[in-house]
Amino acid sequence: MEAVEYFEVECPEKAGGDYYRRIADVVLLDHNLIRVVLKLHIFIDPKVPLFVAGGVTRKLPGIVRLRDFADVNIQDRKVTISIGNEAYLAPLLQILWKKYGKDHVEQPDRFTIILYLDEEESRSLEDLPVFDPSESIYKDLIYALQVIQPEGFKVRRQYYGNGRFYLVASEDTLPEDIEDIVRQKFSLMGESL
Amino acid sequence: MILVPVTYKGGIYRHDEIIDLIEDLGGYIIQKHMIAQEVVLQALVPKDDIELIRKIGKPLTGDITLSPLVGTEIAVVTPSLEIHHLPHASCDVAEYIRRFGAKTNMVGLARGFGKRIAQLNDEERDVINEHDLAVYLLGDFETCIEKKFPVLRRGIMVPIVLCGGPPTEALKAIIDPPVDGYVGSIGRFMHRTKESDEISRLDDVVEEVTRVLDKKREEMAKDPLSISPARLMDIISEKIDEIHEVLSPTPITVQMGGLRVKLPYDTFGPVLRKTGIDEGVTIGDLAEVLPSRMRDYILIRIKPFSETNLVI
Known part of the structure; x- marks a missing residue:
């Protein structure tokens, strides 16, 4: 001790x-x-x-935010999230599913998530608190x-x-x-x- | 002929010769373990023939040692099976006693925890009473042991060895009426016993258990059993074929004053009672065949000579 x-x-x-x-x-x-x-x-x-x-x-x-472990790429309404550290993927998905519904969260592969959001919503996405x-x-x-x-x-x-x-x-x-x-x-x- | 409990450890090659030898000399194999290339036999053998077995076993890299606890079944009682007692303390003690030949069963009480709220139910009481001896593993505080132990020992008829955190002298002072054995400085701990002083405390437990059981053996010798449990085991495994289909490591567990037969009581109780031993004498004449509180097993309690007037 x-x-x-x-x-x-x-x-x-x-x-x-x-x-x-x-x-x-x-x-x-x-x-x-x-x-x-x-x-x-x-x-x-x-x-x-x-x-x-x-x-x-x-x-x-401190609190882990989305920007700490992923890159967020915004093109018009299409938001592509590339995951760097998989450890926080599960809590992130839970949050996104709850917020936008499962139908609106696409996951073409393990490390990529695609969303279609308004400009206002996508701007604050990087600061999303994922895990405490x-x-x-x-x-x-x-x-x-x-x-x-x-x-x-x-x-x-x-x-x-x-x-x-x-x-x-x-x-x-x-x-x-x-x-x-x-x-x-x-x-x-x-x-x- | 005096039979003494021993453990034989040796290579698997030609070990059947040792088994034959022990049986030919009039001894009994209580349990046989095969671990990879090694065989461990727990047996009762005639005292005078130990040297002979050692001599014959030597070329087979066999070694024979006295194991005072072979042929006994011991209950290791803990207040519960929660993480506070498992795996250390209870498993370490149970496993260590097993190394000396005893068959140990762990009894985790349903509501044995706490000081004021500790309880012992009738099933637990009966299961503990089916053993030769009960080792109670309690906690680190004198106050708690003093308060809860009278509840946990209520109705227990078998000898008790009490283990707890306070020193042995302190345990002796707080327990009234006294129990048969005490081992102090082995209470609740959360780490594996691997240091030499911890191992020596486990040795103290084995020593105390051996002392208490020796005393019980002396008591029993004053009015000997009508048949030795090991011999009765041999007869049952010879005459009841179904016992060979039981997958338990010890289908017949030998105790000091009886046997636990791991077959359903309803089907095999009457069969066992009628099984003949010798010239018209049946198991029912020499022993009580009872349903065990452990699963649906059968418990055989051999009657002493004073009740049957027979010794076989």
Whole structure:
């Protein structure tokens, strides 16, 4: 966990806390998330029982737009999109199909898409947001935290965005002041929620 | 004649001679694996003849080692089969015990997770009770083990070896009434056991399981079984032809006090009961033929001498 600036596991049972430190380390490594996390604080109290994991992410890659991975060629009403990186083809097609209908999106081969659009529409096409990597990274992060948490904690609350994330989980109904607890844990890292 | 459990590993070439030898000496082959060019035999052989088998096996690159767990069926119980316990911890332990000759079955409980919400249903209880021993693999926190273990052990009659994250002494302190064996420092973990200290903890589990089973064997020796399970297995595979069509790796699983026969109970239960062993004695006279809670298999529990007044 050298890549992570702050990493603490807080637990009333020392032995259990040490095991969970190792578990968190292994899980984040296995899910390729070590580079994403800047700070992480985990709090486990098996007596309550309560699991709180909160942290701060590094700067995440921005939104991928159409111009980032394809060339757009406009001739009158005919718009030809030549795909450079196939990784974003599927989300792009989904967006185009939804917007213009499947009948109006031609795909003569894997790397070419042809549309017939008005001038106004085709002008803004290059800036079309196709894929937001941060969304999937946050989802992966929350999933990894669910793997780390002790099993059987079925009552959960999660939050992500703005460079912050947290997951709280318990077997029983979450305490009403749960957000205060989370804020307190964030202040231990020198951050605020 | 004292039969001891052993594992024979050797080349595939002329391995049938070893099988014949063991059978001629009065031993029993419990299981035979063929892995590429290698044969692994798990067998019960007469104690005095181990040297002879070793001598005959040597030119065939065979090696014979004592495997204390051959002829036992062990349940490895985990609170669930979710990613929190699989594949590491539960699979690693189950696989490691298997290397010493035991037949292990993994029992993942339907609702065994959590501290307050953990449950054990009647089917799970009965399946665990069909084994010789249950290894419970619990988590890393003392508080949780203390609270949930009484629920998970309710109605379990077979010896229990409890594994958990806290040290062995701590486990002993929190479990009341005590169970038969404890292994600490092996709780929940998410990585493969490959470092030497982790392997040594798996060795501790095997050692504890062996100790508990030896104790059980001693208890059983005071009132011996009417027929040895291995011999009964031999008789069934000789007289019931359909058993050879079963594709399971062990169509007949040998336990310390009985057998699990992987044939449907409704069809073969009555047939087995009437199968003759020796001079008018049938399996039904010496053993209880019961439906198993595992699929539609048959469970045979051999009665002790005190009940039948017969030893064959």
